Amino acid sequence: MTDLSRRAFAGGVSLGIIGGGLMPLLGPAASAAAAATAAATPARVTPLAQIRIGRFTVTALTDGYADMPYNFFPGRTAAQVEQAAKTQHTARPSGVRFVFNQYLIEDGERRVLLDTGPAGSIGQTGALPQAFTALGLRRDQIDAVIVTHMHQDHMGGLVIGGQNNYPNAELYIDRRDVTHWTDPAKRAGAPDYLQTSFRMSSEVVRLYPRLQAIDGEREIVRGISIVDLTGHTPGHIGVRIEDAGQSLIMVSDMLFPVVHPAATDVGFLFEQDPAAAKAMRDRFLPAAASEGALIAATHMPFPGLGRIVSDRGQLRWQVADWAMQT
Structure with missing residues (x-):
């Protein structure tokens, strides 16, 4: 973990912020017409939040959400997970709510998207195109897409409708995941819930x-690097963004709401190698707490930005302050 800690968290993790804090945007901030439309249909407004990391603008987007049944978390009983959700005042009848966050990185020259969401294949999703519209962007303006792993909720938007939805983008995926998820033998032996991903x-x-x-x-590209977080899938990766002494690391499915970061022994049904996933959490999360790293997590409540902190010997998630400041 030494090299990962040194590289991922070097230079501190202070926010290079817009207006002194994370800036929430509901719909396109500069468009009065779009704001009026959003006001008329508030249930369909797609939230956006932006931060600065040196020369980079990072925009948190979301494709939507889905509720994961309480029995999807091996290592605890369904009753234990539900009780933990109640203690955190987040319990829902249908399970633990997973948001599907994506992150757009811009430096004035390139636009790099981290994951594309499930695009309607799971739960209440398919909102990412609306988020692009709110930003005044089209998918053909994305220069690169980094897929953190080949589960349907991270790559569905690439191929929804059976077509290439990011025609001008270079696509980056860890070779181990490509090999695993295109192996006919592994597909034949996989459970039904993984067949869509294959x-x-x-x-x-x-x-x-x-x-x-x-x-x-x-x-x-300069300042955007891959971090190896294998375990959840064979080629599960994170993405480190750093510039001007500031950094942010997107950890994808390293963290799940309600159960993490406190209980590293709790997994998730879709994990390919539970022991390796636990070992990675055991190494990574205490280091992140020690360094005060700013983290982006796919399934934590929007915008998925926070830090791991040690509270009387127990790790917990602390949401990053994104209140408007002047």
């Missing part, structure tokens, strides 16, 4: 000739 993975490979299967930690 099918979508084959479509990604077929529809994206510019797919780059990457090996290990590397820099995608």
Whole structure:
């Protein structure tokens, strides 16, 4: 963990903030017409939040949400997970609410998107195109997409409708995941709940000739690098953004709401290697707490930005302050 800690958290993690704090945006901030439309249909407004990391603007987006049944968390009984949700005042009849956060990174020259969401294949999702509209962007303006792993809730937007939805983007996925999710033998032996991920993975490979299967930690563009977080899937990765002494690390499915970061022995039904996933959490989360790292997590409540802190010997999630400040 020494090298990961040194590289991921070097230089501190203070927010380079817009207006002195994280800036929430509901719909396009500069468009009065769009704001009026959003006011008329508040239930469909897609939230956005922006922060600065040096020269980068990072925009948190969301494709929507789904509730995961309480029995999807091996290591605890359904009753224990539900009680934990009640203690945190987040319990819902249908389970633990997972938000599907994506992150758009811009530096004035390139637009890099981290994951594309389930795009309607799970729960109440499919809102990412609306978020792009709120920003005045089209999907063909995205220069690169980094897929943290090949589960349907992270890559569905790439292939929804059976087409290449990011036609001008270079696509980066860890080679281990590409190998695993396109292996016919592994698909044949996989449970039903993973079959959609196998099918979508084959479509990604077929529809994206510019797919780059990457090996290990590397820099995608200056200041945007891959971090190896294997365990959840064979090629599960994170993305580190750093510039001007500031940094943010997107940890994808390293963290799940209600159960993490306090209980690293609690897994999730979809994890390919539970022991490796636990070992990675055991190494990574205490280091993140020690360094005070700013983290972005796919499934934590929007915008998924926070820190791991040690509270009387127990790790907990502390939401990053994104109140408007002047």
